[in-house]
Amino acid sequence: MKIDPDNAAGLSAQIAGAIRDAIISGALIVDERLPSEAELADQFNVSRPTIREALKRLAAQSLIRTQRGAFGGAFVRHLSYDDARPQLVTTSTLLLSMNDVSFDTACEARFTLERACAPMSAARREANQLEIMRAEIAQQGAVDLSDEAFCASDVAFHRALVDGAQNPVLSYQLAGAIEAMQPLMNMITFTARSRAEIIAIHTDILVALENRDATATTEHLHRLEVYTKQLAHVVMDAKRAKRESGAVSKPDTEVAH
Amino acid sequence: MKIDPDNAAGLSAQIAGAIRDAIISGALIVDERLPSEAELADQFNVSRPTIREALKRLAAQSLIRTQRGAFGGAFVRHLSYDDARPQLVTTSTLLLSMNDVSFDTACEARFTLERACAPMSAARREANQLEIMRAEIAQQGAVDLSDEAFCASDVAFHRALVDGAQNPVLSYQLAGAIEAMQPLMNMITFTARSRAEIIAIHTDILVALENRDATATTEHLHRLEVYTKQLAHVVMDAKRAKRESGAVSKPDTEVAH
DNA sequence: AGACTTTTAAATGTCTGACAAATGAAAATT
DNA sequence: AATTTTCATTTGTCAGACATTTAAAAGTCT
DSSP states (O other): OOOOTTOTTOHHHHHHHHHHHHHHHTSSOTTOBOOOHHHHHHHHTOOHHHHHHHHHHHHHTTSEEEEOSTTOEEEEOOOOHHHHHHHHHHHHHHHHHHTTOOHHHHHHHHHHHHHHHHHHHHHHOOHHHHHHHHHHHHHHTOTTOOHHHHHHHHHHHHHHHHHTTOOHHHHHHHHHHHHHTHHHHHTSOOOHHHHHHHHHHHHHHHHHHHTTOHHHHHHHHHHHHHHHHHHHHHHHHHHHHHHHHHHTHHHHHHHHO | OOOOTTOTTOHHHHHHHHHHHHHHHTSSOTTOBOOOHHHHHHHHTOOHHHHHHHHHHHHHTTSEEEEOSTTOEEEEOOOOHHHHHHHHHHHHHHHHHHTTOOHHHHHHHHHHHHHHHHHHHHHHOOHHHHHHHHHHHHHHTOTTOOHHHHHHHHHHHHHHHHHTTOOHHHHHHHHHHHHHTHHHHHTSOOOHHHHHHHHHHHHHHHHHHHTTOHHHHHHHHHHHHHHHHHHHHHHHHHHHHHHHHHHTHHHHHHHHO
């Protein structure tokens, strides 16, 4: 662990990197206790606040957890999928919003990955995944459901589909792709008709999974992708038209007179 | 932004969360400057070290960057795919190693996702992706290549394949899955014969992509998955046998006498 | 007047020292 | 023996200080 005080990266970043490497390489194992802040400060020849900044960086990545009191300290954290998923979703969401990824590109990626899970889910899904999907479909039919709640239920439905593949690595990766799209989906105002159409496709997917029909599942997912893209285009075109007409509304009304 | 001094989560974590939410919600936009540490300390009624710990947490997630000097400060960072990828790889790697995911499960997830990209890559790949794949295949044929270097070249080959799909969202997600498997792959000792076999499959994939043949690409990827799993089983069985025979080596040799 | 140099103010980076709060172990008490 | 109290350890937070970096502003020279 070589720390260079003149490095532009900053001491706390270097120290965080050194400890991170130790964790990744397996030199520090799960639930192992790191030296106390005072000892680390001594080892790295820096002050305690600097050490603390380094530890907070690692805590932000869920690599360590800290515990106060005697025999407390910083411990290497067991990174679970449930811990990692929110981070992936946050990052993916920001990536989409900051890199002006088009709706189509994000949608394509999402459904491409989801379709890849479809055959495995058809083969391996268990009763509880079907149960969740059934419940979410019922949820989606509620008349007083907000667009946000509808999208949230949509996410839950598709996560159950992916979970049916019984592969936690896939579930983790896909949850990021699916949930990250939710803000984009939330921008769409779902009419009663479009909801009915989506629910119909969801039902088709559910039936296909019940029948363990991989081909049908894949096809219905494809239909859903096409319909989602189309819906987004209609909604966004309408918004753009409204914005433009709003900007020139006075001349318009004058012409109309 | 309500900060509760008695919250067990800790002040710096709460403050980091508040700022993070502001960034995600769009209240703080890219390249916008946050108030100075002193001003933030004043606003949140905490000390500057506490504010600094919060900012370091955000920096660890690449949400902000800091700049020293007059008119410096903390700025909302434009999160690029290149910034986010290493974080995803780190997290995915740790998830695999800490949740004792079997080689087969990780392998299945990786190839499932990669096969999903194959048809798109066959349709859209450009000359430079083929060029990279050609170069990496040549690299993999070098006789003095270490196992680690062979695996690194393997990763580069498959990333080029995925990049051929021309969808940055897919590339980002897949890079995590592919690179995270590298430590597992590094555990395999590649014999000359197994390398030749892998290179042959890589070549088949390259040819299929050159011909824009989606079906062939998918099939060769499937062959590669099967072969990789088989190889891993052979290597790991051998290692286990060696370990067990080592543990009882004395009795064994006695019996042999 | 324009180009170059110096000054300066503002901001982060780091250090020192201190106290509060939590926590589990050990000692004291019932 | 069970319970309570004490106590040392460690993280969490604060206050104040100085070093370093940086770009704008002022000053200087041609």
